Structure formats: structure tokens, C-alpha cells
Amino acid sequence: MRRDTLSPMEGPDEMDDDGLVLDDDIEVIEDEDIEIEDDEDSVDDGVGEGGAGASQPMKDDSVHVFKKHIGSVFCCDVDQSGTYVVSGGEDDKAYVWRISDGEVLLSCLGHKDSVVNVGFNHDSTLAVTGDMSGIIKVWKLNTKENIWSFETSDLRWLEWHHRTNVLLAGTVDGDSWLWKIPSGECKTFQSFGVPNCCGKVLPDGKRAVTGFEDGTIRIWDLKSASVLHGITDKSAHEEAVTVIDCCKDKSLLLTGSTDCTAKLINSNSGKVLATFQCNDKPGDEKSSNSVESVGFSYSFPLVAIGTLSGTLFIWDIPSQTQRSAIQLQSGIVKLLWHHQLPFIYTSTLDGVVSLWDGRSGHSVTTWAGHCAEILDMILSKDGQMLITASEDKTCRVYRTDKQ
Numbered sequence: 001m002r003r004d005t006l007s008p009m010e011g012p013d014e015m016d017d018d019g020l021v022l023d024d025d026i027e028v029i030e031d032e033d034i035e036i037e038d039d040e041d042s043v044d045d046g047v048g049e050g051g052a053g054a055s056q057p058m059k060d061d062s063v064h065v066f067k068k069h070i071g072s073v074f075c076c077d078v079d080q081s082g083t084y085v086v087s088g089g090e091d092d093k094a095y096v097w098r099i100s101d102g103e104v105l106l107s108c109l110g111h112k113d114s115v116v117n118v119g120f121n122h123d124s125t126l127a128v129t130g131d132m133s134g135i136i137k138v139w140k141l142n143t144k145e146n147i148w149s150f151e152t153s154d155l156r157w158l159e160w161h162h163r164t165n166v167l168l169a170g171t172v173d174g175d176s177w178l179w180k181i182p183s184g185e186c187k188t189f190q191s192f193g194v195p196n197c198c199g200k201v202l203p204d205g206k207r208a209v210t211g212f213e214d215g216t217i218r219i220w221d222l223k224s225a226s227v228l229h230g231i232t233d234k235s236a237h238e239e240a241v242t243v244i245d246c247c248k249d250k251s252l253l254l255t256g257s258t259d260c261t262a263k264l265i266n267s268n269s270g271k272v273l274a275t276f277q278c279n280d281k282p283g284d285e286k287s288s289n290s291v292e293s294v295g296f297s298y299s300f301p302l303v304a305i306g307t308l309s310g311t312l313f314i315w316d317i318p319s320q321t322q323r324s325a326i327q328l329q330s331g332i333v334k335l336l337w338h339h340q341l342p343f344i345y346t347s348t349l350d351g352v353v354s355l356w357d358g359r360s361g362h363s364v365t366t367w368a369g370h371c372a373e374i375l376d377m378i379l380s381k382d383g384q385m386l387i388t389a390s391e392d393k394t395c396r397v398y399r400t401d402k403q
Helices: none
Strands: 064-066 073-078 084-089 094-098 104-108 115-120 126-131 135-140 145-151 155-160 166-171 176-180 186-189 196-201 207-212 217-221 226-231 241-246 252-257 261-266 271-277 291-296 302-307 311-316 321-327 332-337 343-348 353-357 363-367 374-379 385-390 395-399
Touching (some): 084 115, 115 155, 126 155, 166 196, 196 241, 252 302, 343 374
Parallel strands (some): 155 196
Antiparallel strands (some): 064 395, 166 176, 176 186, 385 395
């Protein structure tokens, strides 16, 4: 299962003239009390997870189950305070709901296809929802209004800028877009004629990186919408780029691909520093395995790489050597490093969330509850809650302090 077929914190900063130029007339949204409204479009809470015939888990470690979706839930995000979640699914709907009890704040309607991208902006006053057909909607949470909409070709990725109300997106026809919200002022980036599979805003807020279906990678200047570096030669991936992560305090990127490699890249020079081989079954065809998730440790010079075959690789950055190769029971959909500790959370196709010690590679604990594949996972900013989205039509909330 490719993540890009199913499916981003700091306060606002002023950016100097060398950065991304934003007009002063962008709306500043003040924090206001949010009223909870009844959701008339939701299904009854009594509907069992996964629908008729779905197998029930042996145990459920979650502290809350959100059951309003009537199809697979593809994506989720949590706001800065850890109070609200936004989730999107196969039912062409997204919901903003309270993490403590699942009470719906906002039903995000008007999509025409599965909602595969959702996210809160930098100060959690806005939420974005995007569907596979390319319809993108931005919602103002304190008024529950749809304040901006746009339609592109089929959407492959969508991300908020981490400092200001700017959205970036990539599409199946290769385009990259940048919009100021709510004015809608737009920049388009050069298309290279192949699908734009994934992208990230770099930590400096002035650049972004995109990965393409032909394995190439490009680093962009957001102000000029021009390519600063292109990895397009033999150092590029051989197949589609599936995922990108950025090191928060260094100029390092990590990309993963269906060619079952991950590449460590210097974002300042565009040079590939290392290629990590992640095919644990070399005799298999490459198409049978892929890198699905990658991530930098926040506290140690380590990276983690998760594959469709279910192997969690941990590599040391300075020595570029493999520390661990952990075989899980099922394919890895997403991995997340703890914000302070050297621990890695993994979510897998068997519906299990696991915690690993990134230094030793040892298992710490697991969380059960889903009766189908987990398709997305997010960790609250305080590290106390994990939220998962699943094919069983539910989102689940887990406490990370499980003993």
C-alpha cells in the first residue's frame, strides 16, 4: 500500500526580505471560543467499527474511538493544543472533532471524492481538507465557515507552511502550487511532466522539496518559485519517491522510494550524502517492497525507515551504518519519532501501533484496537496522545503513557 495513494510547529514569525514575501493584507484570525455543534450528518454511534462482518480486535487499548465516518479513514491531524483532530475518509467527508470525547465541531462537506489530505495551520485557527479529485477547502474554525476553495487536477500531497497561512500542494500532472490564505493569491511551479508525489516545506520556511514519480527530487525557492537544486542524474531514485522528511535543526533531507532505498541529502548543496538499501528480501522483485515512511530522530543522530514488507531500519547518520533491522508482523504504514526521547512509534497493516527503542532496537510496548489496516497516525505536540486512522472506518486515540 503506497502512502501517497491514500493519503504537516512554531508560532507565526515575521519573515525578512530574503524569505517568502507575504502581503500584509493576509487575514489575521484571532483566537475565539469555539462552540460545539451537533453533527446531523454523522452515523449512529452504535454502528460497529468496520461494518458488518468485520472482525473485532481481541482487546482495545484506545481511550476513545471516533466512529462518524462511514468508510475507510485515510488521514488525520491534531491541533497544536492537542484538543481537536481533523480526519478525512472514503465517505467524501472530513470532520473536526474533540479528542477527549469525539464531539464534532465541524462537518467538512462539499467534497466529491475521498478526502486524503487534512491538516491544521500553524496556529490551529484554520483546517484544510483535500480530496483525491483535487478539491481543496479551508475552514475557519471559530466561525465554522469554508473561507476558501480551489480545484486542481488529482491531488497527491497538501501541506501548510509552518509559519504562516500559506498552502503548498502537488498534483498528478506534475504541478506544484502555492496559495496565500484567505486571499487565494497563487504561485505555480514548473511542471516536469511526471506526477508530483510528495513534498515538504523546509525548516527555514524559505524553501520546499518535492519528489516525483520518476525518482527525481527538486529543492525550490518559494519566493521566486525557481529550482535551486535538482537531483535528476544517476544519484536520483530509480523509481517513484514516496515520502520526504526534514531534519529540524540541520540541512538534511531523507527521501524514500518504491525502489526500496532511502537517500540522505544536503539541502544546501543538493548533494546525495548516502543511499540506504532497505530491501530485506533481495531476491524479490523491487515492486513487491517499498519505503513507506522515514523520519529523523529529534534527540539523536539517527534516522528510521519503514518498509511495506514490515522491516524497521535504524541508521546512524555520522557513520552511515545500519544499527538495527527489526522485522515486524506486518507492513509499516507510518513511523514517528518521539519529540524528546529516542523512541519510534510504528503503525502497521495489521492494525497495531508499536513503540521501539531507537538506540537498541528493542520493543517497548504495543497498542491494539483496530480490526483493519492503519492508514495514518499522528502524535500530539505534547507527546501524550497518538491518533490513528484506519480502514475499519474509525479513528482511535491512545495514551502514550501506557505501562
